[in-house]
Amino acid sequence: MVDSMSKAMPHTVVSCWQPFLGLALVAVFVSSTLGCPSRCECSAQSKAVVCHRKRMPTIPDGIPTETRILDLSKNKLTMINPDDFIAFPGLEELDLSGNLISYVEPGAFNALFNMHSLSLKSNRIKLIPLGVFTALTNLTRLDISDNKIVILLDYMFQDLHNLKFLEVGDNDLVYISHRAFSGLLSLETLTLERCNLTVVPTEALSHLHSVVSLHLRYLSISTFHPYSFKKLFKLRHLEIDNWPSLDHVPANALHGLNLTTLFITNTNLSSFPYQALKHLYYLTHLNLSYNRIRHIEGGMLMELVRLQELHLVGAQLNVIELYAFQGLRNLKVLNVSHNHLDTLEKGVFQSPETLRVLLINNNPLVCDCRLMWILQKRQSLFLGDSQPECSNPESSRGQPFKEFKETLLSYYVTCTKPKIRENKTQTVTVDEGQQAMLRCSADGTPRPIVSWLSPRRRVLTNRNHGRVMVHNNGTLEIKSAEMQDSGVYLCLASNSAGNDTLMTSLAVKSLGSLYANRTQYYTDPNNATANGTTSVTLGLDLKTILVSTAMGCFTFLGVVLFCFLLLFVWSRGKGKHKNNIDVEYVPRSKSNGTNVDSDEGQAGPRRFNMKMM
Numbered sequence: 001m002v003d004s005m006s007k008a009m010p011h012t013v014v015s016c017w018q019p020f021l022g023l024a025l026v027a028v029f030v031s032s033t034l035g036c037p038s039r040c041e042c043s044a045q046s047k048a049v050v051c052h053r054k055r056m057p058t059i060p061d062g063i064p065t066e067t068r069i070l071d072l073s074k075n076k077l078t079m080i081n082p083d084d085f086i087a088f089p090g091l092e093e094l095d096l097s098g099n100l101i102s103y104v105e106p107g108a109f110n111a112l113f114n115m116h117s118l119s120l121k122s123n124r125i126k127l128i129p130l131g132v133f134t135a136l137t138n139l140t141r142l143d144i145s146d147n148k149i150v151i152l153l154d155y156m157f158q159d160l161h162n163l164k165f166l167e168v169g170d171n172d173l174v175y176i177s178h179r180a181f182s183g184l185l186s187l188e189t190l191t192l193e194r195c196n197l198t199v200v201p202t203e204a205l206s207h208l209h210s211v212v213s214l215h216l217r218y219l220s221i222s223t224f225h226p227y228s229f230k231k232l233f234k235l236r237h238l239e240i241d242n243w244p245s246l247d248h249v250p251a252n253a254l255h256g257l258n259l260t261t262l263f264i265t266n267t268n269l270s271s272f273p274y275q276a277l278k279h280l281y282y283l284t285h286l287n288l289s290y291n292r293i294r295h296i297e298g299g300m301l302m303e304l305v306r307l308q309e310l311h312l313v314g315a316q317l318n319v320i321e322l323y324a325f326q327g328l329r330n331l332k333v334l335n336v337s338h339n340h341l342d343t344l345e346k347g348v349f350q351s352p353e354t355l356r357v358l359l360i361n362n363n364p365l366v367c368d369c370r371l372m373w374i375l376q377k378r379q380s381l382f383l384g385d386s387q388p389e390c391s392n393p394e395s396s397r398g399q400p401f402k403e404f405k406e407t408l409l410s411y412y413v414t415c416t417k418p419k420i421r422e423n424k425t426q427t428v429t430v431d432e433g434q435q436a437m438l439r440c441s442a443d444g445t446p447r448p449i450v451s452w453l454s455p456r457r458r459v460l461t462n463r464n465h466g467r468v469m470v471h472n473n474g475t476l477e478i479k480s481a482e483m484q485d486s487g488v489y490l491c492l493a494s495n496s497a498g499n500d501t502l503m504t505s506l507a508v509k510s511l512g513s514l515y516a517n518r519t520q521y522y523t524d525p526n527n528a529t530a531n532g533t534t535s536v537t538l539g540l541d542l543k544t545i546l547v548s549t550a551m552g553c554f555t556f557l558g559v560v561l562f563c564f565l566l567l568f569v570w571s572r573g574k575g576k577h578k579n580n581i582d583v584e585y586v587p588r589s590k591s592n593g594t595n596v597d598s599d600e601g602q603a604g605p606r607r608f609n610m611k612m613m
Ligand SMILES: *[C@@H]1O[C@H](CO)[C@@H](O)[C@H](O)[C@H]1NC(C)=O
Pocket: 113, 114, 137, 138
């Protein structure tokens, strides 16, 4: 309002902002020869009448008919009646903000065909009935924010075909009718903020076919429904800010949108919404600042090929994995200041050379060889006004990046290869069912990452696989050791400077006498396909092999039948000299390579005897 007014009166108005009074405008006018309401200031040249902050309880008399700009802000008006403005058909801008208006009659702005801008901001309106805005077909700017409106009715903006900016924030809105925004064919910017909506008004928004920018701020919406935004074909800028209870953005929440700018800031989001962003191929600016995101995984943002700026400030980022920005060929600005990052490796980026601005100040950075690339690029890369500093190692703590001497970089900023503390080739022996702990602690800068290879050379990483897990200190734990866990394990400690290895052999001693010296299983504890089909390799006689084979396909009952059949054939083929047979039944295991009899909770195999009569 103020902007457009000062544009309209470039020669006669001296205006200045008074930050504490909001829209207060101090104007000095050339006195008018035409009529002017007492206590108001008028400009003949721009046909403006300014009656700002005059404690007027009603619209003053004496406003010239040809008035184009009328400012009645900060008075004591309480109501707007149908004929109040009928005498001023030339009115283009009307400011009624900051009054005590609680009701606006339908037809209040009738006949104001030339009106461009109307402000009803900061009043006490509870409901705007149908018909208030009829005929305002040339209106481009409408502000009804900071009122007490609870509901937006169907078709209330129906005639505002030319409206481009609509402010409806700071109300008590609890519901927006499905057709409330019907007719707003030109609306380009919509701000919905500080109201009591609990869901995104998907249906209502779907009428805004021209909207380019949508700002949804200070809302207590906690979840997105799938396809929350429909038919917003022109929407390019979406801002979701200050939704304190939003903790998740489902994969299809933003489907149907083609955005170039997306803000999801100041929410309770704790993970990067990879899936929800996947289809936003035209995204160039992404701002995820002030959330609780801890982690950016590698290779998850491949689709965002046009992304130029990523802002993730003031989150709780611990790790940006290698290859995190794989595919982001155009990334120019990365702003990750005020996080918990200890490093940012070159391998994170698809093309580190396109980067122009990198803000990583206020992170606990460890100045070792991983940050060398940034230090070497200090001249071409803008690191921000507040320089990043090292917080480790001890020798360079508190040192701003720009103070490193170029020639000494390779002396100070170094890494050391991992060195495993344990002696070469340990042997660990445990009893079956006991916990097995294989130790492997390594020194080095940066701190080495320890992984283990199973006897079958599968990688056991730092994730919980149930029975088998790798602790942060490098120790491999097998919760309840089984015979088939025996074998030689390889520990691999690696960091950016290199790697070190250690072999540890694990021997699991059997307890059950029936098992001993009979069968030995070699199942990889981490091989999920192996859990039901353990391979039997040693010490079996023909009977057992046949029966064991059958175990793979038959239930206990099936095996009994099978044995009858077997005996029958046998007795036919070999005469009567062998008429009884001993069968050992080892039920197949159920899960995770567990070899425990889970049908009846018994540990050993069952034995039964059959005789031919
Ligand atoms: C809208 O404004 C234009 C000038 O900006 C004017 O020519 C036109 O008549 C107005 N429309 C209506 C319906 O009055």
